[in-house]
Amino acid sequence: MPEISVKDQVKRLVDLQKLDGEIYRFKVELIEKPALIEELRKKFEASKSHLLKLEEKLKGVQLKRKELELDLKAKEDNIIKANGQLSQIKTNKEYQAKLTEIASIKADKSIIEEKILLSYDETDTVQAEVAKEEIVVDGAEKQYLTQKKQVEEEMMLIQDRVKVLDSQRKQLLPGVDKVSLQRYEKVLAHKNGLAIVPVKDSSCGGCYMNVNPQTINAIKMHDQFVVCEICQRILYIEDDL
Ligand SMILES: [Zn+2]
Numbered sequence: 001m002p003e004i005s006v007k008d009q010v011k012r013l014v015d016l017q018k019l020d021g022e023i024y025r026f027k028v029e030l031i032e033k034p035a036l037i038e039e040l041r042k043k044f045e046a047s048k049s050h051l052l053k054l055e056e057k058l059k060g061v062q063l064k065r066k067e068l069e070l071d072l073k074a075k076e077d078n079i080i081k082a083n084g085q086l087s088q089i090k091t092n093k094e095y096q097a098k099l100t101e102i103a104s105i106k107a108d109k110s111i112i113e114e115k116i117l118l119s120y121d122e123t124d125t126v127q128a129e130v131a132k133e134e135i136v137v138d139g140a141e142k143q144y145l146t147q148k149k150q151v152e153e154e155m156m157l158i159q160d161r162v163k164v165l166d167s168q169r170k171q172l173l174p175g176v177d178k179v180s181l182q183r184y185e186k187v188l189a190h191k192n193g194l195a196i197v198p199v200k201d202s203s204c205g206g207c208y209m210n211v212n213p214q215t216i217n218a219i220k221m222h223d224q225f226v227v228c229e230i231c232q233r234i235l236y237i238e239d240d241l
Helices: 006-086 092-175 178-190 213-221
Strands: 196-200 234-236
Touching: 006 092, 006 178, 006 196, 006 234, 178 234, 213 234
Parallel strands: 196 234
Antiparallel strands: none
16 A cells, blocks of 8 residues: 555544544443433432331331220220229228229320320321322332433434444545554544544644644644644644645
């Protein structure tokens, strides 16, 4: 193969850069998109675990009420039993004592009844919280699943597009000088997929820093690759190719 002029090498690298720039952006998307889905999944999982906690709380309240109801039943039994004992009591003193005992059990009973009423109120409150959170979980799950599907489809399209770009890239490679290619690829890997950039209004198209007139002259000479002193990207001038 005859030696390729620097100007032609630069032209070919510019063509290659068009593909590589696109490939790079797509590859970034392929990394970022799953992270977005992971974010939504976490949000969904968090609301789900909040719901589980509320359901546990509800169970706890209901269990506590069952205990209170058993207590209440025991007090009622005790009252019946004590009332039954009244008729067998012989002395007035014992009779008075039994009446006091019954009054005391009744007082305990009304405290328990009060607690049971409060427990019903608490059940209503927690049940409302559960119902509200169920809607949140449902929404978060739908959002997660919908976006997941959408992103998966987008990623498949991107992967297909990258395949096409990769094969177009392979077709360009034989025309590119090996040493130039190695140099270009090294910069490409270290500079966010942008290795060769135009100089516009005396600024580097990669880092936007000023490019001095000597450097611009050197680019126009076309006898070697000229790189930006700041970002090390290969420079070219669009109108000059
Ligand atoms: Zn630069």
